[in-house]
Amino acid sequence: MRRYSEAVKADVRRLMTPPHRQSVARISQELGIHVVTLHNWRKAWRLQGEVVPASEKDPEGWGATDKFTVVLETAGLNAKELSGYCQDRGFYPEYLGC
Structure with a gap:
């Protein structure tokens, strides 16, 4: 399994949160990170109490x-x-x- 730096994870978190609210599919395509990895990161952040919406909705x-x-x-x-x-x-x- 590939490991990603904290800087990459921070960039992904920024892209998932407002005002960017990019979809997991779009982030995956742009950064080349598997969608399952992105969903796992988002789930972990949410469990830590961070505001990472479950979707790119307003x-x-x-x-x-x-x-x-x-x-x-x-x-x-x-x-x-x-x-x-x-x-x-x-x-x-x-x-x-x-």
């Missing part, structure tokens, strides 16, 4: 798990910090029901 289409993770990550932020957090990830605070 945040409006996210499941409860993704929204809950974001709510937990942003619970202690003031309005300005929350706005910056959401802007960095390519969505509006309203998507979270805030």
